[in-house]
Structure formats: structure tokens, C-alpha cells
């Protein structure tokens with residue numbers, strides 16, 4: 190099969206609320222959506238999960254536009270492929286740029302599934318028909334505000350609550366949450382805000398029965414995390430440290446953490462995701478699917494990913510309405526009591542609303558074979 194045509198849409202959407210992490214606050218999201226057509230007229234979709242600034246990862250929206258426009262899209266258009274795995278190999282000579290690589294891989298997998306008349310979940314080897322999801326809550330200035338949001342999400346039935354932390358907003362925040370909610374499945378995400386100098390501080394989280402602490406130390410680090418894990422009872426979950434199969438392999442070997450947050454963009458696509466999934470399953474490392482404040486297109490891919498067997502913990506794929514006044518897919522992603530149905534329609538299983546996509550598109554470029 191081959192790509193006959195690829196259109197890059199730069200989409201700009203404002204979230205209902207600002208989202209604050211240890212690295213900054215975000216409300217306006219611009220990102221590249223890829224619409225790819227094969228020679229039979231099937232359409233595949235992908236969302237490049239960058240932010241406007243390179244704060245979570247080195248890639249950013251305008252940079253990924255250039256990476257796609259100058260390198261990845263032209264190369265993908267030249268190639269003929271039997272299986273989407275070939276795209277990861279095709280892109281491998283280019284260093285990193287995983288979020289950009291992953292968006293073409295995403296569209297290719299959508300087409301690959303649609304050509305066979307099967308869901309994306311089935312195409313990648315997913316087995317679950319419904320998945321459990323949690324929600325990720327940003328840092329709030331005001332503790333009452335955070336407790337109100339937690340109450341709302343607990344009442345909605347989300348299966349676990351993740352709270353962002355940073356120095357000065359950590360042990361006391363967790364202590365107060367636990368006073369109100371002694372038993373909810375609770376975890377924290379530090380987004381790389383600490384160092385090994387903070388071992389004693391981070392140990393103070395141990396009594397609070399957290400499911401895990403996500404990415405306490407530097408992005409990319411495996412060594413210091415292994416050292417920290419020796420001192421903590423709370424399991425460490427790696428996010429910004431895992432960019433490849435080899436990163437996952439080394440993290441397991443070193444004991445850098447006990448859980449992996451999978452973001453397909455961060456590892457460069459679904460093909461690589463699957464390899465890491467199988468490795469973790471073999472090594473008894475539980476996984477969950479992370480989020481990047483996606484629109485419905487990226488969210489649809491995350492649902493398919495979470496249907497794989499070793500995604501045993503609730504991820505960050507909350508309902509569309511948690512982020513957006515209106516989403517660009519139909520139907521939107523709905524969550525009932527923390528449970529989401531995995532669609533069985535071919536490909537991603539959601540329709541992209543042409544009208545809404547156009548409304549939020551600020552730049553567009555089409556490449557033909």
C-alpha cells in the first residue's frame with residue numbers, strides 16, 4: 190500500500206481550563222493533525238502531541254511542522270509499504286523527533302486497520318472491549334480548589350486520581366488529600382522537578398499509600414531513578430525517561446522504576462509501543478497509557494492502545510469534555526463511571542468532523558505522491 194496524499198493541518202484549540210505542571214501552564218494548544226489517503230481512498234488520521242513550547246520534551250508544534258514538512262512527509266510519500274512497522278524503520282535514521290514520527294505511524298495504522306475492516310484496537314493486538322481510566326489534575330494555587338476538583342472527578346467515577354506536584358506543593362498537598370480521601374487510588378506526577386538531594390523529602394510521601402510517583406527526576410535519566418527507587422517504598426513510574434525500546438529495556442535492567450507510562454508519541458509510534466508493551470509484559474512491569482491533552486484524534490489512538498493486555502492500570506484518557514467545549518471527533522469520547530468502551534468500527538472508530546476541524550485549522554498544506 191502507499192500514501193497517495195498527505196495533508197498537514199495545524200490546529201489551534203483552547204482548553205476549558207488552564208493546566209499547570211511543574212514546568213508551566215498551558216491552555217491554548219496548537220498541534221499538527223495528519224490526514225493521509227491511500228491509493229484506494231481510505232483516510233487515516235494522526236495527532237502530533239506537541240505543545241507550543243518545548244517544556245515537557247524537546248519537540249514543539251512549529252518545530253514538528255518543519256520536521257514533517259521537510260523530512261517525514263516527503264519520505265513517507267515515496268515509500269510503498271506492506272505493514273506500518275516499516276515506517277518506524279524508514280524514519281529510524283533521523284534522530285529523535287519521536288512525536289513527529291509517531292503521527293505518520295498513527296495515520297498508517299489507521300489506514301492499515303480500515304483496509305482490513307477491523308478496529309485499530311484489533312489491528313495492534315488489543316484484547317479489552319472496555320477500559321478503565323483515571324484523570325490527571327494540574328497544580329492549583331488554592332488547596333480548596335484542588336479538593337473540589339478531586340471531589341468532582343471521584344464523583345464522576347474516575348478509577349484513579351493523579352495530581353501534579355512540584356517542590357513546595359508536594360507532601361502537604363498529598364497529606365491534605367489523604368485526610369479527605371483516605372482510600373482513593375491516588376498517584377502524583379512530578380514532571381522531573383526533583384533531584385537526588387530530595388530523597389528525604391520524597392520519602393515523606395511513603396506513608397500515604399500512593400500507587401506511584403511519576404517521573405520525579407530529570408527527563409531521560411535512568412541511573413538516578415534507580416538509586417532513588419532503592420530509598421522509596423512508593424513505586425516509581427517513568428514517563429519522560431522512556432523514548433525507545435532500549436530505554437525501557439535499560440530501565441527494567443537497572444530497576445529505574447516499577448511501572449511505565451506509555452505515550453505513543455514519546456516512543457515514536459504504535460509499532461515501537463507494541464514492542465515495549467511485549468517487553469514489559471514479559472518482565473511483569475505494569476503499564477498505563479499517558480496523555481498529552483489530546484483532541485479526540487489522539488484520544489482515539491490512546492483508547493486503542495489501552496486495550497492491550499499489559500495496560501493493567503487506569504491511564505490519563507479522560508472524557509473529551511474534561512478538556513474541550515467541543516471536540517473535533519464524533520461522537521466525542523464519553524466516560525461512564527471511569528469506564529470507556531473501545532470502539533469496534535474500522536480504524537480509530539471515530540469520525541473526524543470536517544466542519545469542526547476546518548474551524549480550528551490555522552494552517553494547512555497538502556502533499557501529493
Ligand SMILES: O=C(O)CCC(=O)c1ccccc1C(=O)O
Pocket residue numbers: 245324325378380428479480481482483505506507
Ligand atoms: O490528561 C492528560 O492528557 C495528561 C495530562 C498530563 O499529565 C500531561 C500533560 C501534558 C504533558 C505531560 C503530562 C504528563 O503526563 O506528564
Ligand SMILES: [Mg+2]
Pocket residue numbers: 378380403404428429450479
Ligand atoms: Mg507525566
